[in-house]
Amino acid sequence: MAFDAYVKREFKQVGTRVARPDGVDKVTGRALYGADMVAPGMLVGRVLRSPHAHARIVSIDTSEAAAMPGVKGIVTGRDFSVPKDEFLADVAVNCLAQDKALYDGHAIAAVAAINATVARDALKKIKVEYEVLPHVTDIDVAAKPDAPVVLEGRALETVPAGMGANVTHRCEFGHGDLEAGFAKADKIVERSFRTAATHQGYIEPHACLASFTTDGRADLWVCTQGHFYFRTLCSEMLGMEASQLKVTASEIGGGFGGKTTVYLEPVALMLSKKTGRPVKMVMTRDEVFRATGPTVSTSIDVKIGMTKDGRITAGWADMRYSGGAFQCLTCEMGAQAAFAAYDLEAVQTVGWNVMTNRPKEAAYRAPGAPQAIYAVESVVDELCQGLGLDPLEVRIKNAAKKGTKASYGPTFDDIGLLATLEAAKKHPHYTAPLAEGQARGLSCGFWFNFGGNTCVTMNVNTDGTVGIAEGNPDIGGSRASISLMAAEELGIPYEKVRTIIADTASLGYADTTDGSRVTFAVGIATINAARDAIRKMCKRAAMLWGIDEDAVEWKDGAAHPAGPNAGKFPPMSLADIAAKSFQTGGPIAGHYEVNADGAGVSFGVHLCDVEVDKETGATKVVRYTVFQDAGKAVHPDYVEGQMQGGAAQGIGWALNEEYIYGADGRLQNPGFLDYRIPVASDLPPIEAVILEIPNPGHPYGVRGVGETSIVPPLAAISNAISRSIGTRLQELPMSPPRVLKAIKGAA
Amino acid sequence: MVKVLLWGSLRAHTDGQAEVEVEASTFKEVLDKLAEAYPGLRPQIERGVSMAIDGRIYREAWFTRISPESEVVVMPYMTGG
Amino acid sequence: MSVTVSTTVNGDSVDFVCAPDETLLDALRGRLGLTGAKEGCGTGDCGACSVTLNGRLVCSCLVLAVEAEGQEIATVEGMAAGETLHPLQRAFIDHAALQCGICTPGILVAAKALLEKTPDPSDEEVRYWLAGNLCRCTGYDKIVRAVQAAAAEMRRA
Amino acid sequence: MRYEKPQTVAEAARLLSAEKGVARILAGGTDMLVQMKSGMVEPDLLVDIKALPGTRTIVKEAGGFRIGAGVSGAQLSEDADLKAAWPGVVEAANLIGSTQVQGRCTMVGNLCNASPAADSVPALVAAGAKVRVAGRGAGRDVAVEEIPAGPGKTKLKKGEFITSVFLPARGARCADAYLRFIPRTEMDIAVASAAVNLSLDEKGVIKDARVALGAVAPTVVLCEPAAKAIIGTRLDDAALEKLAAACSAAAKPIDDKRGSVEYRKDVVGVLAKRAARIAYTRAGGQK
Structure with a gap:
């Protein structure tokens, strides 16, 4: 059974901001990359x-x-x-x-x-x-029947007849009667967007x-x-x-999917x-x-209808994604995610993959979702502007919640979107006065999150310490979170636990560190490995006491005689039991192997204030706040870190990052000089507001947090810029030349 | 019988039906019965699919129990970064 | 044709033999086994290889190893005094100012150079000083906080 | 590759002219090492000029400043007198690269790398700076704008190299300023740039001005019509508009990954206006 239900509890260690175990190695230069x-x-x-x-x-x-x-x-x-x-x-x-x-x-x-x-x-x-x-790097050109063919015969059975050879996949999602939905709208906006391919940009x-x-x-x-x-x-x-x-x-040294x-x-x-x-x-x-790994480049059409009072009546999107020179199914993720934040009666999304002479797409933090949601959230915002409605109220009014039939099919269980929207509404940022020339934007974001295959071995050492072997490279502090969960479950101090990442010969299979899965899935395995070790330790205590093993219970890091024997013996700590393990049957270890499901989807809302230099088109982000449902935040520092880091990457994507190809099909900017990721002076402080809506699918209520945060910045910034300059850009990045051109075009 | 909801592009293989019924009590049985009843779905099932059962997404758990009143939605195989 | 270089690294006199076109970064990592400085770009755009040369912050990928002859180099490996971490190193751990940690050595060396020159910097000064140190994980927020916390501690000391 | 670190100018000149293969100068190395890494240049001889007398110092000379060819950007920023006299030049030089790059980069290197987008070059040209060129024969002093020949090319002859740059003395009511546009706040190459150097009379009227533009032509543009547009004015709005128009007209940029022709022509005018306002205020003019 791959499902572990959440049980409400008071945490003693989970939720504290302990020092990460690899910290000293990493600040002294000793860590080996x-x-x-x-x-x-x-x-x-x-x-x-x-x-x-x-x-x-x-x-x-x-x-x-x-x-x-x-x-x-x-x-x-x-x-x-x-x-x-x-x-x-x-x-x-x-x-x-x-x-x-x-x-x-x-x-x-x-x-x-x-x-x-x-x-x-x-x-x-x-x-x-x-x-x-002959080559082709532009997605819209590549989709045409007369375009140079990147690879022959790669179209799946999903592609209708008559398409160009570079079109390799089509998928469609949604429900309801679109025509009837649009008929009910007081205002319909239909727009086309393009997003550039971006790179994960890990420094290593x-x-x-x-x-x-x-x-x-x-x-x-x-x-x-x-x-x-x-x-x-x-x-x-x-x-x-x-x-x-x-x-x-x-x-x-960073991955982000790459x-x-x-x-x-x-x-x-x-x-x-x-x-x-x-x-x-x-x-x-x-x-x-x-x-290596850029994202898909995209070309997306979105059409949304809304009533005068802000109810969305229908949503439609057609999204062409290019995953480079190979087959790529990321369009499926985008087409499912596009309208996930909304409770809609009529919605349809169509995704396509088109091959181009670009490098093979690699996953990048919520792959496929940022582009789709950027397009949808831009149109929702334009409708709010056109109808004179508050963009946050409109999102609250249409928000997906428990019982909503998701645009990608299932009915949502407990989700945190409304909570994040309400938190944003209450936050001082939303009502803070804007300085002259500044404007505010917001956007929702969504990601699925996954579980997956995981093994954990937990060794109880004779000195009362615990070693954990798990199989997922630690990108953002997961060893600390895993040690915290183990310490919590075992009832011993965090400092007594050491977690290492085992090689492939030392442990069973672990899926990759992706899909925001590690704290969730390795957490489940760790908690259960601890429970396995506890069962064994209770048995050893029972032997030492000469009582029935069922009459032993584990609390606060020690075995206690229970039932008829309650109080007969002083509690026996983990260290006491471990010290006698050789005499009671040998070393003690807990194990757990699982293909975890029930990760639980995640929503976020981002608020940002920007200032646009109307003479140069340069955008400065002056204030930024991230609201996200993290489930239980095991180590709040690193949850905030994920929220801030994703926001920063999204800001880079929105403003300056792009793969630029020349007419010769060669990449023009293969370096950090001209592939412009945000530097420290580009960014304001990024406030992270964690909402803890427990995930029913994890014993501690943990939800994945790593990916959702890259989704909202694209539209949040675009929406702010559009309110600042009075016209809307429909292409990413919103680099200064594009913004200036839009300003001049609008004048 | 379990009602199974299919995503839009799969409906081409079920005579346009968004929802089909199969006799199944597990994840695996749903897929086997779907492939049997609608051979057009086979390539997609072989490429991999996830399944949302009562709102929770499962990627590979073949023996997850499904009851007749469960909401079952077939989804593409989920990937992440 | 190789060159012999005599230099001082973290206070220790060292000699190594290198090719004349070898960078200081390659010599530190390859010849001296000091792999704390990282190569993120090799073109001075990321700062992961930051060291000081006679007290001046530089990218070691943009210095030739032969130029180190008779000079004084300081790297992240020299920041802690025995078992005692530098206040910046401790602050980075305490404030979770690192995720993957690959940029951390360069940022620590750069931040140390800043605080030696400007003990009480504004957030903006910290951000501009560190603009040449790319971090892709953190969004810089916790890095700025950690530098300020260390600066406050060092001012009290 | 051979690496040499000569102790005298004569020896450096001898090494450079005797080399049959590709010879290059090493000062700060912040461009040279990047080019070597990418394989753009594969020198047979690299002559490090940082041990030559005077290359690491800033010396007062004839009321002005002689700045050695090995003086780093960071060193410039630490010289209070230089900053007070030529704030525009120093801020331009300090915009080159990161703090780390500032620890090494030099204005002479910035000039000899001959990028049209070099930050310190328009400021030096606006300042009327001269460089001292050494070679096998006697040294000569040359105006900065005479050095660049085109992207990546200088007018220096084989065996010649620059040992220092000279910034002239400043009178009262003089100031300069430099601005560039980049997409981020740091770490980019200028998309367009403008330097303005001006002097005022006692009434705050601009007596003299030099305006130089970067990244809008194959080499730095000394824009006389722009200077004329503001000379004789108190930098009123009309003068500023004329200045911007003159700069935009003088710009002959290219379309590339960093900016379009149209964008560069627009922005160079905006930058010139803003730089002129800063210089004017610095010189004591009231707006």
Whole structure:
């Protein structure tokens, strides 16, 4: 049974702001990230990448490079057999191109050499003959029947006949009678939006160290969000058995979804296999931007009808997403999320995927939702402006709540949207006077959250301390949260618990750190592993007391005689029981394995004030407040951190971040200089208001919090800008040239 | 019998019906019966689907019990970042 | 053709051999095993490799290792005095000013340089001083608070 | 690659002219190392000029300031006299890159990197600054605007390099200012920029002015019509509008990832107006 019901309780430790266990390592420079590991005899691997957006690879001549002193091995796509499974095949082809280079930066070949200089020089000696093909990077152009075809034959059965070959998927959601709904509206607004592809922008580039031995075993040290999934992908690509590949997750320098798939890792393993030496590969920042994880770029039409008093009568959206040069199903998430915040009688969303000569999409924090909700929330806001209605009241009036039939199908259980809206309404920010030239915007946001496969082993040490092994790389402080939940359940101090992330050989499978799942799902496993250990400890106490094990209960970190024996013996603490464990049957450990469900959806509301320089089009965010339903906040500091961090990424997306392609199909801004993520001086303080509406699907009421916060900023800022300049932009980012153009266009 | 709600684009394979009925008592049985009764749904079911049962989303839990009065909604396989 | 460099790192005299075009960052990480400074971009845009060179805050990816000859380098590894963390290091833990932590060493070195020059900075001064240190996780809010808390503590000391 | 750190100008000149391959100067390195990393430049010889006499100091000379070619932005900001005399030049130099980059970057490097968007260059041009060029022969002093030849190119000959920049003496009622536009608050390359240097008479009328524009042409633009637009005025609104129009007209920018032609032409005028107001106020003019 994969479902653990919430039971109301008073927490002693959960909810406190303890120091994170990896804190000292991280402030002293001791923490080891992907690029920080070395191995004796290690070689350096580098990748040769396509300078073309789309080209047939006629030939690759590696002979000259291979003959260079210091070059120990070279691999190309031919060294890998392409898996039969289409999804895996795409991942493999993305790691090393087969017959075509599909985007600027697509990996073509890789070299292992004695040092970085030799490796770099060797790349220059690899001769690749390309037949340059027509390319397409714009989604609307790519969707046309006469567009250059990125890959043939990739359309699913979902695509109607007559579409262009780049259109690979269609999905549709919704309910009710749209026509009747629009007929009831007093005002209908229909608009088209475009959003640029953005990058997760983690500061740590992808890095790994692979070591393959001649007996077919391998070790991989890698910065990843999911080392178990990396093991699956790499072992399939290298034709290995999973048990022969041990993957260890390094500390991870940010992921946000972008480190959920492999790029360098199978290549490093293959180079190590070929050379018989450990191979380290680290991407440059340029490679990170050109070849890894941007979001989908989108083109979205939205139509919404509203009555004079602010009731939404119907909502419709058609959203084209491009996940780059491969099949991509993210449009499904966007099409489901678009209207999730509203209680609607008639709603329909249609999602499409269109291939373009861009890098393969990787998940980015609530993948697909920010774009869809930006478009919907912009139109809702325009309706409020047009009808002279308060945008917060309109959202309260139409808010999805318990019993609402969600636009994506199910009926909502307990959800926190109304609570966040009411909190925003009561907050001083909403009524604070605005300075001259400032304007306020708001938006709702939504994300599903997931659970997934999780294993936890909890070892009770003989000195009364507890070690936890879990399988999810810690991106934002999850070891602290897991230790807190263990301490709470066991009734021992937080300081007595140490949580580590086990390698793939030491623990059962864990799904990737994604879908805002870790505190939720690992939490369930941890609490249950603790309960398992407690059962065992009660049994040991019963043996020591010579009473029936059912007559023992656990409270405040100790076994107590209960029932007829109550009070007969002094309580026996965890440390007392642990100290005698060798004499009572051996070491004590608790275990739990689960594929957790019941994560519970999450809503947020963001309020922001902006100031637009009407002569330059520059937007300054002057005040920002995030309201989010977090369920029980296990470690409030890191819950706030997720809310603030997501907001900051959303602000960057709204204002300046974008993939810019030239007419030649090459990425123009593959660096932090021109891919402009927010810097400290760009942002105001970001206030985070946590609402704790317990998730009925978690024993402590925990909900995922990591993703929802990136969803609302796009529309919140757009809505504020539109109120500041008196006209609405329909394209992201709202960079100064676009804003100035809109101002001039409106004048 | 369980009423199963299908998302819009799946209805092409059920003669336009948004809701179909199958004889099933678990997640897995729902999918098996759907694939049997509506072969057009098979490719999507093989790609993976989630299922919301009484408002809670399950990704793979084949043996989750479903009662005749349960609200059952088939959804695409959920992914996150 | 390699060059021998004699320099001082965190108060210790060290020698290493490097290529003439090798960056100080690569030498610190690769030759001296000081991996606290991180390479986030290699072009001076992210600040993760921040160190001080004769007390001046620099990106070690934009300094050649040979330029360190006879100079004094300070890195994050030199911030704590034995078991005692620097007030900034403690404040970053106490205020949850890090999530993934990859930018943390660079930010700590930069913030230390700020507080040595400006013991009582405004929030705006902190934000502008740290504009060259990208953090993608936190939205900077808790970082600014942690720097201010450490600054207050250091002023009291 | 060879790395050399000569102790004399003569030795540096000898090294540079003797090199048959690609020779480059290393001062702050904040552009050079980026170019080396990207493979844009692969020097055979790198001559570090920071050990040459006078390259690390700011010295008063003839009432003005001689600033060594190795003086960092951070050093400039710490010189109170220089800041008081040439606030626009110092603020322009201090806009280059981050705090970290300020620890190393130099105005001469900014000039010789020859980016049209270099922040310190319009301010130096507006200031009427001169650089001292060394080479095999005798040194010569050259106006800053004579150095850039186009994006990435200077008019320096093989073996020549700049050892210092000279900012002239200031009289009363003089001031300069520099503004640039970037999308973020920091860390970007200028999309457009404007420097204004002016002097007032006792009544607050502008006697003399120099206006220089950045990032709107292949090289810095010394915009005489813009200066004329404000000379003889008290910087009234009409004069400011004329100034902006003259700057927009003189701008011959390109469309690129950082901005469009139209945007740059607009914004350069806005910046010139704002910079002029700052300079005017600094010079003691009343608005």
